[in-house]
Amino acid sequence: MKELRLYITLLLMSMLCLLDVNAQDVVKNGRLLDSEGNAVKGATISIVGKDRSTVTDDNGYFNIGVNDKDVFLIEAGLCKETFKVKEDKDNYILEDYHNDLKWGLGNEKTIENNTAAISTIFSNDISKSSAINPENAIYGLLPGLSVLQNGGAPWARRPDMFIRGISTVNNKAVLVVIDGIERPLSSLVSEDIKSISVLKDAAALAIYGQRGANGAIVVTTKRGEYDSFSIDASYQYGINTPVRLPKMLDAYNYAQAVNEASALDGNSFVYSKWDLADYKNGSNSNYFPNVDWVDECLKDYGISTNFNSQFRGGGKAIRYYSSINYQTEKGLFNNTNLDSRYDSQLKYTRFNVRANIDADVTPGTVLSVNLNASLSDRKYPFAGVNNIIKTMYNTPSTAFPVKTENGKWGGTDIYDKNPVAMIAGTGYRQDFHRELLGDVTLKQDLGKFVKGLSAEISAGFDNSAIFWEGKKKTYEYESFDVTRDAETGEILESVSTVMGRESDLEDYDSDHNDLTQWRRATLRTKLDYSKNWENSRIHASLLYSQDKYVEDKQYHTWLRQNLAGYLHYGIKDKYLAELTMSYAGSSNLSDGDRFDFFPALSLGWILSKESFMDAENVNYLKVRASYGLTGSDLMTQNLYDQQFTNGGKYFFGNNYSGSTGIKPGRLATTGLTSELGVKSNVGVDMLLFDRLSIVLDAFYEKRKDILVDTEGIVSNVIGVTTAKQNDGEVTNKGIDADLQWKANVGSFTYYVGGNFSFSKNKIVNNNEAYRKYDYQKRTGQSVGQMFGLEAIGFFKDAQDIASSPKQSFSEVRPGDIKYKDQNGDKVIDQYDEVAIGNSSLNPEIYYGIKLGFEIKGFGVDAVFQGIANQTIYMNTSSIFVPLRNNTNISEFSASRWVPQNMDGAELPRLSMNASENNYRKNSIWLADGDYLKLRSLNVYYKLPEKLIRKVKMKHAKVFVRGMNLFSIDNIKVMDPEAIGLTYPTLASYHLGVKIGF
Amino acid sequence: MTRLIYFISIILATVFMVSCEELELGDAALEQPPTISVNKDTVFSKLDYAERFLFGAYNTLPYGLNTNWSAKGDKLGMDILEGLSDLCHSYLAWGGVNQLYYNGQYAAGTENSSSKTKYHFTKEGSWNGIRKGWIFIENASKIPDGEASYIKQLVAEAKMIIALHYTDMFRHYGGLPWVDHAYDPSETTELARSTAKETVDNIVALIDEATVDLPWNIEDLSNWDGRFTKAAAMGLKARLLLFAASPLFNDDQPYLDGTAAQEKLVWFGAKDASLWNEAATAAEALITEVESKGGYGLVNSGNPRQDFQDAYYKRGNGELLISTRVRYQSPSWWSGSYYFYQSAGNYGTSCPTQEYIDMFEMADGKDINDPDSGYDVQDPYANRDPRLYETVMVNGDTYQGRTVELWIGGRERKNTNWKGIKTGYGLRKFLLERNNSTSVNSVVQWPYLRLAEIYLSAAEALNEANAGPTAKAYEYVNKIRSRVGLGNLKPGLSQVEFREAVLEERAKEFGWEEVRWFDLVRWKREADFTKTLHGTNITKKNGGQPAVPANLNYSLFELPERYWKKNWSPKWFLSAFPPDEVNKGYGLVQNPGWE
CATH class of the missing domain: 2.60.40.10 (Immunoglobulins)
Structure with missing residues (x-):
């Protein structure tokens, strides 16, 4: 050394x-x-x-x-x-320089000599978000990566991620690699991330063999540096408020709606005029309550905090990066401490420690150890978060009072769950999530033997477990049967019925079956060789990796091996060629077919280095193209073997316990192979005027050998679930674009950038069952294309019904939806279902815009993100679909058909019935999923250096930050990304300070 | 320093590696770790496993009451087959009876996706049961342990499972693709429909093979009642041959023209009177054996009501030839997994019609229309065939230790909207006293085939084969009547009168046992599908207290009209195949009227 x-x-x-x-x-x-x-x-x-x-x-x-x-x-x-x-x-x-990009099982490349389609962001972008889970910190930042938010409790808030849309009808999960090992991105804290790259084409992905087809996200964490030392600390205090809670009708309006529905169904009113009066006046509220359940169950805001500290530095031989992170989020539940013995508030706390250490053991030998330990606790009412939210929306305001005048919880036999009692009266549960990610790498420079040669070996062991405990109780609730005088409406009698049981608060421990755990062991070895001649440069790598992933279930062991080679050849730093090959095997495939070969070739030409390209404003111009293969082995396990399992008891004689049967499983797939993605890509990278960088890519992928069912084509008389076969085929094409402009006017620096991704896929073969009409075929449509009836209005009257084609789903009345007879057979049935809207799975267009400026330490950053061409199916009970199966009704139903307003109606009439006609999938209940959201807005002030130097600080910053501040979309009553009865998505406001020594 | 770091790191790395899983290199690493995975060879390596495989095949057998465990359990969308017949009317709004059949919405396409049709060609589990049967038959010789005769018996049981599924499907569809072994995926599965005749012959051949190797009866009833016996096999054959001999298939013209008719898939192509002989022979063969060998007999202890209940309800009663069992006990009244109580008791799948009530004679066997019967319109339920009380809940009967109150406002029928009693009558069969102390936690076997049916089948077949009732035919019917204390059938009936009497006897004896539908179908009884059905509203006369018959009014009312009444087509006799299945193009010809 x-x-x-x-x-x-x-x-x-x-x-x-x-x-x-x-x-x-x-x-x-x-x-x-x-x-x-x-x-x-x-x-x-x-x-x-x-x-x-x-x-x-x-x-x-x-x-x-x-x-x-x-x-x-x-x-x-x-x-x-x-x-x-x-x-x-x-x-x-x-500030803008980033080196040592690592991807492809640990290759080092630079942006200049890269020939693949890769986009990368760095910690400065990621750190502009306050999301607990880094997956929620990258909306709209990476061209080609769609990140689609989901609602849910803090720990469940995991977005869907697609790279370049969808290319398969099977498992769509993208590969996430952190420091060379497959790990969930949610296991990191944002502050530890150095870079996130999205790998999109075969040149970048082939090296992952059977794991690359759905694209990969490659993440590196921060590391230490020689001869340096710094401490950074930050603290944030945040207020979270739900994004658009739908407004449910109050008791009077609900009762009116029910009467309206009953009348339109041809039945008598459910609520008498005296009932209505009581609801309106708030009189007799013990029997005729008006409860705003959303208000009773949810507070206006919850609190989150984030403390983070980083120690970073190194001496002559050792470098280290270490961080401690402590985050909390307290939930939105109201009335959580009505029982003095406990507080059932939803609470998420996460404590994370990371240590990344590199040590020069000898000159030329580096030993690196990475450890990440995370302890997180999730506390919530025993009744379960989503159950509470569901009951909260589905319970009408008239159902029962929160508590009756006798001090018991309200409830009825139909509405047997009291949402407030579920929060306050069922005890609480705590899940403990323990996760340890660790790996060691030994890197040896072999320059002594062969110049430019080095070797690396590393081993990783990750494990994660969730176990839980809780205290549980049940509660008693009371309902009333009220008799009114038929003439005067006076309440003559009320009979109280008490149901349920008030139990003690009992310990409830998880048994082993509830334990969720996984572990992963990996081994990687690598040989690197590089050599530069006068005009050419060569870099070659030979890699071997193996991976064992075990979930705590039967048939959940995955073993994979991969032998890969990489060759980069550059001439005069202008002409670049890369060849990547991998020979990868997976235990998930049948013996003899486990290994596959995945080659990819890519070429690049840096035009700006040519003498004929001396345009002054073109600082850099490169064109590149790639073509190659990559695979996916993500499929149900053990398909190559027909399994016989216990199944079906039969009760001979008086044998109480019955005789257990054995049943044959799905037939074995013959020649089971992995999905094969044939990916081609052309792209151009540009830097103009020293300020404007442009990256454009166009791609086409043909995904073959997708594992699909054969039920649609094999006779059912075979009598067993037929084998899945690798018959499916999907094509996908599109573009990604990224533009960034950064400049300064004096001390005013500003930037504006945007990225845009478009992808459109098509099912070529899905072993689809015969369809009577071509317009019903899923083949030829996008994956996830919606099918349903096309609404053409509402029936005006009996005559209109009589003169229209017969609708065969349920009896129709005026105000019900009238459908288009697609095949002209005068009957509206399943054969009239056509493709309506777009795909419900992913948007065709995904884009992000970021902009900001800084002057004299004061700055603003904003990230916008939007989507287009995705369809939402608004079938959520109570919120969109009113009153069905004793559910509730929201203000969304205001535009319904009523006899007085037939022409202005946007929704069918109300009904208390199941109304198969109105509520089956049809165009009325579809909405455009387009939105444009302000994902984050940061306003900060960096304290002047002169000032902070006095207290030995290197930097200090105060900031306010807003997340998900607004959304422009068509849904209006709720967040278009979180349709359903789930814990709401949140908008948040944070106040933070960050200092460094 | 350097050396120290080196040392520490080597130790660290070693500990780390060891603490990880064993990291193997090479292809062996991709071999899955041993699991408890079981394949076909394992199953047939031991009698114990092989038996369990066969029991798994038993588990596919049909079960008539609504359960929530499988497609067969919630056929008709939690409704029951009887609702399609004239015996009862269903008010289950979400059931298939109302949504598909009463309103005529059923079409071939319905079979593709709906779970509310009366039989699911692809979902019922019958093809699965047939496959399991064949797998057992083909692999039984591999079982190393177990006596040869016992293995033979098991093979015969497997054949019965196949035969029973085919018999059921035959009654819904006619001729079927004949699966004669467990198909391998590499084979072609392009199996066209066999003709109706071939299908019957194939089933009969299979039953005959099984008959030889099955034990006459089950010795150890407490452990093994419910397994197939020789008597079960002979009984199934008699049921199949009676159905086959009936005019639906055995006539001089098909019930409806179409490709399937031309290819003789839904009829035999000509009327063959000898088929009635075969049916009679099959039924009488069993009766002869029963009478000579014993081990079986009608439940007849001299207590007619209880005997009738025991005949369909009690396990191991000697009368049940085939009973299917997917559960030992019925769970609580509101259990979603055992849906029958809710659908029949509370949502009204099973409201008996007045027409059904009227079939029941007086306790002495006189028809209620007989002027000498003593039938009192002011007290219509008094002194009737005991089977009425055990099948239908009628006003004034004993119930839960008290009296049934079925007048409007009474305890069982608070208002006319109470769905379980919407025709004015409730179901008693299977529901018993409708309370936890009797029905719940009691035995719930499905009485698939009772000896009583064989007697009535023999009587019917003899009447057809001999152009009129024979003495034996009378004897058989009277045997059934005498168990419940009814007198003998009036002598000197014509062939038609006797036929009608037997069909009514079957309706009364086997209500809610899935016999009526097939009787109506095989006799092509359009009139029973198109007749007007009624319910009865019982009201109290003004101020009439107490609610004794003298103070009650009975008024008939028409039940909601079914689509069939005005739009009857013979196509309804058989089910449609799912077009998705037809369109796979392996030779499934759609049934007439559903093309």
Whole structure:
């Protein structure tokens, strides 16, 4: 180690001697770092107006003769920045520079010599979000990556992620690789992330073999740096409010609606005029209550906090990055401490510790250890979060009082769950999630034997377990049967019935069956070789990896092996070629067919380096193209074997326990193989005017060998679930684009950028069952295309019904939906269902816009994100579908058909019946899922350096931040991304401070 | 320092590696770790497993009451087959009886997706049961332990499972694709429908093979009652042959023309009177054996009401030839998994019609229309065939230790909207006293085939084969009547009168046992599908207290009209195949009227 340092110093000194150093100049020792404190190596440092320059060493150090009026021009890669020479400052931070991109099982590439379709963001973008889960911090930031939010409790708030849309009818999960190992992104805290890359084409993905087809997200965490030390600490306090809670009708309006529905059904009124009067006046509220359940169950806001500290640095031989993170989120439930023995408020706390250590064991040997330990607790009412929310919306305001005048919980035989009692009276449950991710890597420079050769071996072991305990109780509830005088409406009698049972608060421990756990063991080895000649550059890697993933269930062991090679060849830094190959096997495939070969070739040409391209404003221009294969082995396990399992008891004689049967499972798939994605991509990377960077990509993928059912084509008389076969085929094509503009006017710096992704897929074969009409075929449509009836209005009267084609789902009355007879057979039935709307699974268009400015330490950043061409099916009971099966009704139903307003109606008449006619899938209940959301808005102020230097701080920042502040969309009554009776999505406001020493 | 770090790191790495799973290299690493996975070879490596496989096949047998366990359990969308007949009317709004049949909405396409039709060609589990049967038959020789005769018996049981499924499907569809072994995925599965005749012959052949190897009866009833016996096999054959001999298939013209008729898939192509002989022979063969060998007999202890209940309800009663059992006991009244109580008792799948009530004679066997019968319109339920009380809940009967109150406002019928009693009558069969102390937690076997049916089948077949009732025919019917204390059938009936009498006897004896529908179908009884059905409202006369018959009024009212009444077509006799299945193109020809 010491030798190396000495060598470098000598080298630098000798270089210095060659420089022209003026007498009045002094030798400036500096160090160039990127925004995360990583050394920037190989950057050119020149002095404006002088013919003098130097290059930074491997640790970012440089020496150059300057006088204090000089200005440095620093160029690293495509990044150019100028700095004033300052005496008191040794470190120069190159904010926009990021080096050492790692992807593809650990290859190192730079943005310049890359020929694949990859997009990357860095910690400065990720840290603009306050999401607990990093998956929720990347909306709209990466071209080609759609991140679609979901509602739910804090720990369940995991978005759907698709890379370049959908290319399969099977498992669509993207591969997430963290520090070289497959791990869930949600297991990290945002502050520890250095970079997130999205790998999109075969050139980037082939190396993942049978795991690459759905695209990959490659994440690296922060690491330490030689000869440095810093401590960063931040604290945030946040207020979370639900995004658009739908408004349910109050008691009087609900009762009116029920009467309206009954009358339109041809039945008598349910509520008498006296009932209505009581609801309206609030009289006799014990029997005729008016309860706003949403208000009773949910508070206006919850609180979240986030404390984070990072210790980062290194000496001569050891580098370290270590962080401690503590986050809490308290939920929105109201009335959580009515029972003095406990508070059932939903509460999520997460404590996370990370240590990434690199040690130079000998010169040329680096040992790295990464450890991430996470302890999170989830506390919530024993009744369950989603059960409460569901009951809250489904219980009409007239159903029963929260508590009766006798002090018991309200309830009836129909509405047998009291949402407030579910919060306050059922006890609580706590889930404990323990997760440990760890890996060690030993890297050896073999330059002694062969110049440019190095080897690496690493092993990882991750494990995660959730166990739970709780205290549980049941509650008693009371209902009333009220008799009124038929003439006067006076309440003559009320009979109280008490149901349920008030139990003790009992311990409720999980048994082993409730334990969710997984573990993963990985081994990776790698040989790297690089050599530079005069004009060409070669980099080659040979990789072997194996992976064992076990879930705590039967048939949940996954074993994978991958032998991969990578060859990069560049001539004159202008003509680039890359060949990637992997030979990968998966235990999920049948013996003999486990391994597959996945090659990919990509080419790049940096036009801007050609002499014929001396356009002044084109700083960089590269065209690239790739073609290759990658696979997916994500499918049900053990399909290659027909399993016989216990199933079906039969009760011979008087044998109480019965005789257990054995039943044959699905037939075995013959020649089971992985899905094969044939991906092609063309792209162009540009940097114009030193400010505008443009990346454009167009792609086409043909996904073959998708495992699909054969039920649609095999005779049912075979008498068993037929085998799935690799017969499916889907094509997918589209574009991704990314534009960034960054500039400054004096001390005012600003940026604006955007990305846009479009993808459209088509099912080519799905072994689809015969369809009577072509318009009913799923084949030829997108994956997830909605099918249903096309509504053409509402029946006006009996005559209209009589003269229209017969609708065969249920008896129709005026005000019911009238459908288009697609096949002209005068009957409306399932054969009139056509493709309506778009796919419900993913949007065709996904885009993000980010912009911001900074002046004198004061700055604003905003990220917008939107989608288009996705359809929402509004079938949520109570909120969209009113009154069905004794559910509730919201203000959404205001535009319903009523005899007085037939023409202005947008929704069918109310009904107390199941009304198969109105509520089957049809165009009335579809809505455009388009939205544009403000995902985050940051306003910050960086305290002046002069001020903070006095207290030995390196930097200090205060900020206010808003997340999900608004959404422009068509749904209006609720968040278009969280349709359903789930815990609401949140908008949040944070106040934070961040300091560094 | 350096050395120390080196040392520590090596230890760290070693500990780490060891603490990880064993990391193997090479292809072996991809072999799944041993699990408790079981394949076909394992199953037939031991008698114990093989038996369990056969029991799993038993589990596919049909079950008539609504359960919520499978497609067969919630056929008709939780309604019951009897609702399609004239015996009762269903008020279950979401059931298939109301949503598909009463309103005529049923179409071939319904079979593709709906779970509310009367028989699911693809979902019922019959093809699955047939496959399991064949797998057993083909692999039984591999079973290393177990006596040869016992293995033979097991194979015969497997054949009965196949035969029973085919018999049921035959009654719903006519000729069927004949699966004669467990198909391998690599084989072609393009199996066209066999003709109706071939289908019957194939089933009969299978039953005959089984008959040889089955024990006459089950010795150890407390452990093994419910397994197939020789008597069960002979009984199933008699049921099948009676159905086959009936005019639906055995006539000089098909019930409806169409490709399936032309290809003789839904009839035999000509009328063959000898089929009645075969049916009679099959039924009488069993009766002869029963009478000579014993082990079986009608439940007849001299207590008619209880005997009748025991005949369908009690396990191991000697009268049940085939009983299917998917559960030992019925769970609580509101159990979603045992839906029958809710659908029949509370949602009104099973409201008996006045027409059904009127079939029941007086206790002495006189028809209620007989002027000498003593039938009192002011007290219509007094002194009737005891089977009426055990099948239908009628006003004034004893019930839950008190008296049934079925007048409007009475305890059982608070208002006319009370769905379980909407025709004015409730179901008693299977529901018994409708309370936890009697029905709940009691035995719920499905009485698939009773010996009583064989007697009536023999009587019917003899009447047809001999152009009029023979003495034996009378004897058989009277045997059934005498168990419940009714007198003998009036002598000297014509062939038609005797036929009608037997069909009514079957309706009364086997109400809610899925016999009536097939009787109406096989005799092509359009009139029973199109007749007007009635209910009765019982009201108290003004101020009439107490509610004794003298103070009650009985008024008939018409039940909601079924689509069939005005739009009858013979196509309804058989079910449609799901078009999705027809369109796979393996030779499934759609039944007439459903093309």
